[in-house]
Amino acid sequence: MSDPNLPSDITAMNFEDALAELEAIVRRLEGGQVKLDDAIQSYERGAQLKRHCEKKLNEAQQRVDRIVIGPDGAVSTEPAKLD
Numbered sequence: 001m002s003d004p005n006l007p008s009d010i011t012a013m014n015f016e017d018a019l020a021e022l023e024a025i026v027r028r029l030e031g032g033q034v035k036l037d038d039a040i041q042s043y044e045r046g047a048q049l050k051r052h053c054e055k056k057l058n059e060a061q062q063r064v065d066r067i068v069i070g071p072d073g074a075v076s077t078e079p080a081k082l083d
Helices: 015-031 036-063
Strands: 065-069 075-079
Touching: 015 036
Parallel strands: none
Antiparallel strands: 065 075
């Protein structure tokens, strides 16, 4: 499921690549040596990458199950409570 509000190059990224690019943008912006227009563009892309990373994390959380043993000894799974 891709987000129509995100550029296709971002939606094609895996979590690790998107996070690495986001971290690089943050380092550049924190360095303070970026021109204003470039800083604004970088901030906007960073916001998109953040949204993509959050979506990937939410998808992963929904896929994680926890193994439980019932009172009768039966083994089953239930959604993990990661909050």
